[in-house]
Amino acid sequence: MSRVAWVLLAVVVCIGLVAPFGDWERAMTVIPTEAGLGPSPGHPLGTDHLGRDVLARLQLATSAFAGPGLLACAVALVLAVPTAAVSAYRGGVLGSATRFAFTSLAAIPRFVLVLLVLSIYGDSPTTLALAVGASYVPLLGEAVYERIERLRGEEYVLASQAHGLAGGRILWVHLVWFACGRLIGRHLLALFGFYLVLETTLSYIGGFGVQEPHPSWGNMLVFEWGRRSLVDPGLLAPGIALWATLALTDWASESLGEVEHG
Amino acid sequence: MGDVLTLSGLEVRAGAEVLVHSVDLLLAAGEICALVGASGSGKSLTARAMLGLVEIDPGVTRGTLEITVGDRSYQPPMSGDFRARKRAFEGIRGAVVGYLPQDAGRALDPLRTVGRQVGHTARLAGRDDGPLPWLDKAGLQPSVAGRYPHELSGGMAQRVVIAQALARGSRFLLADEPTTGLDPAVRRPLLRELRHLADEGVGILWITHDLRATRGLADRVLVMSEGRVVESTTPDVLDSGEVSSPAARKLVDATRRIAGGRVR
Amino acid sequence: MLRTLLGRAVLTVSSLVAAATAVQLLLWAAPGDPIDLLPNGAELRPQLEAEWGLDQPVWMRVVTNLGRAATGELGTSLSYRPGTPVTEVLAQPALNSFALLIASLVLALAWSAGLAAFTRGRRQHTSRLVRTLSVAPVFLLAHLCIHGLNEVTWSLMEAGTIARPAWFALPGEASAMRTALAVVLLAVGSGALADMHREAEQALISIRRSGFVDAARARGEPTFLLVARHLTLPLASLAAARTGFLLGGLVVVEKVLLINGAGAILWQAALLRDVPVALGITLMAATTVCAARLAADALRVGIDPRLRSQA
Numbered sequence: 094m095s096r097v098a099w100v101l102l103a104v105v106v107c108i109g110l111v112a113p114f115g116d117w118e119r120a121m122t123v124i125p126t127e128a129g130l131g132p133s134p135g136h137p138l139g140t141d142h143l144g145r146d147v148l149a150r151l152q153l154a155t156s157a158f159a160g161p162g163l164l165a166c167a168v169a170l171v172l173a174v175p176t177a178a179v180s181a182y183r184g185g186v187l188g189s190a191t192r193f194a195f196t197s198l199a200a201i202p203r204f205v206l207v208l209l210v211l212s213i214y215g216d217s218p219t220t221l222a223l224a225v226g227a228s229y230v231p232l233l234g235e236a237v238y239e240r241i242e243r244l245r246g247e248e249y250v251l252a253s254q255a256h257g258l259a260g261g262r263i264l265w266v267h268l269v270w271f272a273c274g275r276l277i278g279r280h281l282l283a284l285f286g287f288y289l290v291l292e293t294t295l296s297y298i299g300g301f302g303v304q305e306p307h308p309s310w311g312n313m314l315v316f317e318w319g320r321r322s323l324v325d326p327g328l329l330a331p332g333i334a335l336w337a338t339l340a341l342t343d344w345a346s347e348s349l350g351e352v353e354h355g
Numbered sequence: 356m357g358d359v360l361t362l363s364g365l366e367v368r369a370g371a372e373v374l375v376h377s378v379d380l381l382l383a384a385g386e387i388c389a390l391v392g393a394s395g396s397g398k399s400l401t402a403r404a405m406l407g408l409v410e411i412d413p414g415v416t417r418g419t420l421e422i423t424v425g426d427r428s429y430q431p432p433m434s435g436d437f438r439a440r441k442r443a444f445e446g447i448r449g450a451v452v453g454y455l456p457q458d459a460g461r462a463l464d465p466l467r468t469v470g471r472q473v474g475h476t477a478r479l480a481g482r483d484d485g486p487l488p489w490l491d492k493a494g495l496q497p498s499v500a501g502r503y504p505h506e507l508s509g510g511m512a513q514r515v516v517i518a519q520a521l522a523r524g525s526r527f528l529l530a531d532e533p534t535t536g537l538d539p540a541v542r543r544p545l546l547r548e549l550r551h552l553a554d555e556g557v558g559i560l561w562i563t564h565d566l567r568a569t570r571g572l573a574d575r576v577l578v579m580s581e582g583r584v585v586e587s588t589t590p591d592v593l594d595s596g597e598v599s600s601p602a603a604r605k606l607v608d609a610t611r612r613i614a615g616g617r618v619r
Numbered sequence: 620m621l622r623t624l625l626g627r628a629v630l631t632v633s634s635l636v637a638a639a640t641a642v643q644l645l646l647w648a649a650p651g652d653p654i655d656l657l658p659n660g661a662e663l664r665p666q667l668e669a670e671w672g673l674d675q676p677v678w679m680r681v682v683t684n685l686g687r688a689a690t691g692e693l694g695t696s697l698s699y700r701p702g703t704p705v706t707e708v709l710a711q712p713a714l715n716s717f718a719l720l721i722a723s724l725v726l727a728l729a730w731s732a733g734l735a736a737f738t739r740g741r742r743q744h745t746s747r748l749v750r751t752l753s754v755a756p757v758f759l760l761a762h763l764c765i766h767g768l769n770e771v772t773w774s775l776m777e778a779g780t781i782a783r784p785a786w787f788a789l790p791g792e793a794s795a796m797r798t799a800l801a802v803v804l805l806a807v808g809s810g811a812l813a814d815m816h817r818e819a820e821q822a823l824i825s826i827r828r829s830g831f832v833d834a835a836r837a838r839g840e841p842t843f844l845l846v847a848r849h850l851t852l853p854l855a856s857l858a859a860a861r862t863g864f865l866l867g868g869l870v871v872v873e874k875v876l877l878i879n880g881a882g883a884i885l886w887q888a889a890l891l892r893d894v895p896v897a898l899g900i901t902l903m904a905a906t907t908v909c910a911a912r913l914a915a916d917a918l919r920v921g922i923d924p925r926l927r928s929q930a
């Protein structure tokens with residue numbers, strides 16, 4: 094089950110990563126005579142109110158979150174994990190200070206922080222990715238810190254230290270990779286999902302994020318209702334794609350679950 | 356008196372593994388019956404099954420329980436439908452069969468004072484005289500009533516649990532290793548309290564892994580090993596070493612070795 | 620007990636100050652001059668240079684601004700409502716948002732605890748259903764609810780089955796229907812319900828397995844109150860941890876459901892790059908989170924004697 098989720102998620106991300114290099118004429122050209130068509134062999138999901146192919150736009154829209162989402166994950170990973178790991182392993186003043194910093198920054202709601210950054214630094218996918226990644230640092234950092242601090246005093250760590258294993262090796266291989274790998278993986282999946290939610294939310298409400306004529310699963314949902322049937326696949330497709338992708342990240346993270354010890 | 360609790364053919368399984376094999380047990384009012392066995396032999400499971408507290412995995416697969424108190428008789432179903440079992444046991448737990456849990460320190464609610472907890476139990480049993488008489492009966496100072504469980508020593512916690520059992524006023528009491536982990540100075544008065552309770556007419560099943568302690572206190576001894584009752588006898592007979600089963604033999608020998616090696 | 624609480628209060632307040640400082644640094648670290656970023660920067664320059672103390676070093680500006688914020692002065696709005704003090708801009712909307720926040724926090728706690736009592740680690744299908752429903756973003760749920768409701772009502776009205784209901788309101792008018800929808804969606808969407816349900820469930824399972832519940836059961840005592848009292852402890856922490864998350868969601872529901880609240884203003888202020896307003900709202904949000912942490916701590920210390928004695 095979760096393997097299927099991983100594969101599908103990888104497919105979505107790959108489409109998003111190669112999409113910018115493709116030819117998306119069908120997704121972008123406005124053809125008024127073909128507006129609002131239902132599903133047909135030529136347009137499996139029909140066309141939107143400007144006559145653009147919904148399926149093509151749906152595919153192109155993955156590029157709005159795939160690359161930046163991965164960037165956000167990388168930012169959080171690079172900023173949070175080394176800081177948390179080293180300071181938790183060392184402990185003492187450094188540990189307390191890092192802990193305090195994480196707790197303090199976690200007091201600012203992530204979404205609010207991201208909007209503040211957008212208001213100061215302006216709106217671009219890179220800024221958004223950096224802001225989202227950085228805003229996730231306290232959460233990821235605190236999780237890693239807590240885990241390593243708990244494990245630091247355990248037998249096997251003390252035993253490896255007694256055996257003269259180098260501190261760096263113990264920390265990075267045993268504590269970070271083996272003991273926190275799944276934890277970090279779960280958090281990064283959650284962060285990717287958060288980026289997807291944020292990007293579509295911004296694009297849906299408008300003013301930030303992806304704006305017409307470029308497609309996002311968020312701004313594709315904005316259209317006039319009441320003209321067409323409620324269950325038109327073309328109208329519901331972006332919402333379904335979004336919901337399904339989020340469910341996929343959730344299922345995928347189930348495979349990273351671990352038996353709680355202690 | 357004539358009150359009696361009869362357990363027959365109890366079987367407990369966890370998955371395919373049988374943890375308790377067809378245990379029969381009879382407990383009469385006014386007696387102390389010791390259930391002795393190495394740890395892991397299924398003593399606690401047997402006691403908890405008699406309260407309907409062994410749920411699904413492990414769960415009771417067979418067995419009947421019959422309790423006669425005065426002219427009333429209870430026959431709760433031991434296995435089968437969860438709800439029916441729960442309903443049947445609700446009238447029995449506490450009022451008829453009481454339980455002294457294995458780990459008294461964890462058996463007390465950490466958020467309420469000792470006095471409140473004992474008083475609450477007394478009130479449920481229909482007694483309005485508050486916690487103090489029961490604490491006193493269990494040998495505790497009245498000042499203990501104002502303390503929280505984390506401020507008690509192991510022996511005191513054990514006494515509080517006994518005070519609760521006294522306040523509940525059960526006809527039978529299943530005491531699961533009530534003295535394990537206590538030092539001898541505390542252990543003896545506690546055991547004397549059990550004897551006293553039995554003399555007042557309560558039937559007590561006393562679970563222990565200490566064969567020696569049963570001498571002079573228990574009326575009968577059941578030896579349990581690997582989920583079976585392998586020997587049913589008296590402390591004096593055990594003391595003389597006349598046992599039939601190899602498992603009981605091993606227990607007796609082990610006890611002798613410890614006693615022999617002790618510096619007197 | 621007072622000592623314990625005081626210690627926590629000091630820690631919480633200092634982390635709030637640290638958070639505020641971090642936000643200030645974020646502002647002053649912006650490339651170039653922050654005034655250049657404003658749409659009407661050129662005309663505001665003389666006024667702002669004095670007000671923001673741009674001739675002073677960064678640390679001076681941070682300290683000055685923190686001092687002002689501590690006395691409740693958050694500056695004046697630049698572009699959202701030019702010239703109005705930020706506190707005045709935010710007063711009423713912040714109250715609206717706060718009411719929404721409390722309502723959805725209470726709702727989320729109540730039904731995650733109820734759901735946890737129902738599933739108790741057993742009913743895997745129910746839990747999976749909850750997770751799958753709850754991963755949907757708040758805006759998507761709101762979108763589907765509004766349009767679904769409108770379509771259905773509209774077709775019923777066209778068919779003459781019902782008259783125009785009162786809540787079939789024009790946008791911009793306050794409506795109890797929309798407020799209720801906001802509260803519910805905030806407590807469900809973007810994973811809120813799933814996460815809280817999972818944590819409440821784990822807490823409930825470990826409480827029900829604990830020795831004192833077992834002992835109470837063996838004595839034939841009702842365990843409901845006992846379990847409920849113990850469940851308050853993890854639920855209080857959970858509520859505090861979730862406050863920040865719900866504050867973020869508040870921005871979205873207020874925008875999508877057209878509710879006049881601080882979240883919707885934050886959006887507008889961010890669009891117009893009205894930095895004082897955005898900063899003020901961020902600060903208020905951080906203060907709310909810290910207050911929630913402190914309240915949860917106070918509740919826990921009040922209930923749990925073990926926390927009182929470890930002062």
Ligand SMILES: Nc1ncnc2c1ncn2[C@@H]1O[C@H](COP(=O)(O)OP(=O)(O)O)[C@@H](O)[C@H]1O
Pocket residue numbers: 369374392393394395396397398399400401412413
């Ligand atoms: N929840 C459980 N799941 C599986 N096995 C159990 C469980 N509880 C007890 N057992 C097994 O049942 C056996 C008897 O346990 P118990 O009655 O507690 O022994 P004791 O005689 O020490 O009181 C042990 O071997 C133990 O491993």
Ligand SMILES: [Mg+2]
Pocket residue numbers: 398399400457531
């Ligand atoms: Mg036992």
